[in-house]
Amino acid sequence: AQSVAQPEDQVNVAEGNPLTVKCTYSVSGNPYLFWYVQYPNRGLQFLLKYITGDNLVKGSYGFEAEFNKSQTSFHLKKPSALVSDSALYFCAVRVPYSGGGADGLTFGKGTHLIIQP
Amino acid sequence: AAGVIQSPRHLIKEKRETATLKCYPIPRHDTVYWYQQGPGQDPQFLISFYEKMQSDKGSIPDRFSAQQFSDYHSELNMSSLELGDSALYFCASSRKVAGGPIEKFFGPGTRLTVL
Numbered sequence: 487a488q489s490v491a492q493p494e495d496q497v498n499v500a501e502g503n504p505l506t507v508k509c510t511y512s513v514s515g516n517p518y519l520f521w522y523v524q525y526p527n528r529g530l531q532f533l534l535k536y537i538t539g540d541n542l543v544k545g546s547y548g549f550e551a552e553f554n555k556s557q558t559s560f561h562l563k564k565p566s567a568l569v570s571d572s573a574l575y576f577c578a579v580r581v582p583y584s585g586g587g588a589d590g591l592t593f594g595k596g597t598h599l600i601i602q603p
Numbered sequence: 604a605a606g607v608i609q610s611p612r613h614l615i616k617e618k619r620e621t622a623t624l625k626c627y628p629i630p631r632h633d634t635v636y637w638y639q640q641g642p643g644q645d646p647q648f649l650i651s652f653y654e655k656m657q658s659d660k661g662s663i664p665d666r667f668s669a670q671q672f673s674d675y676h677s678e679l680n681m682s683s684l685e686l687g688d689s690a691l692y693f694c695a696s697s698r699k700v701a702g703g704p705i706e707k708f709f710g711p712g713t714r715l716t717v718l
Contacts (some may be wrong), residue, residue: 520706529607529693530646530709576645590636590648590661591707 488513490579492594499567500602507562507597509551509577519560520578520591521551530576536560547571567601574598605629607696607710615716616684624679624713628696634658635677636707637669638693646693652677653699681715689717 489512499505511517518537522530534545541553551562560577575598578591608627616622628635634653638646639662648661652671663669666684671677681688691714695707 522709529711530695532706532708535706590638590651590659591646592648593645595645 488517488579488592490577490592490594492575492577492597494597495595496598496600498600498602501569502566505564505567505571505599505601507575507577507599509560509562509594510558511560511577511579512558513579518580519551519553520580521545521549521560521562522576522578522593524574524576524596526573533562533575569601569603572599572601607694607708609692609694609710609713611713612711613714613716615718617718618684618686620684620717622681622684622715624681624692624694624715626677626679626694626696626710628675628677628694629708632696632698632708633675634697634699635671635675636695636697637663637677637679638695638709640691640693640712641687642690644690649679684717686717689715691715 491510493508520535521533523533524530533549534543536543536553544550549564551560553560574596576596577594580591610625636651637649639649640646649663650660650669651658655671667681669679691712693709693712695709697707
């Protein structure tokens, strides 16, 4: 079974500082990894994905994530945080062609990112 | 750009009633997914359809059923509603490609409240 862990319920960062939202995964096989952001009372918005290739993935709104196979991590990063980045962030994993389907994403519990002015 | 459309956006039902949620995927997307997000919870995958056939099944209760129609829209039917069914129900769509999965695009969700 695949699983995702987001160890921090909340991350507080001052505006202008770099931010990191942590994500680790557990799968049997090579993972497809995703980050989504959810604003209050809104749907999930896609930020970025890792499928294969370069371990550093760049996404929307200046976010990036680094795939680290040895540490089974896919941390989300941004060099300079904005107040408007404050939201709930979900890491998700999917294993390709797992036979039983695994068509849907498995999400982490989410991390509240709070950017303080 | 067109997005995933869900209707209704809000729905209030009483216990033991039925509810039908609708999802209209992005044009040319052939796969639809349903997720349930309880209060303060992460989204849980319920079920998915590809080309009108059930593709995968997650934690969907037996009281729920879903289907995808010829125009690719999908409906989630929920019967014998329970208080615990109160949640935000998301639909997502994507298009299968040979090289691997493209990202899923999520709709705004339907907030179901069971009284």
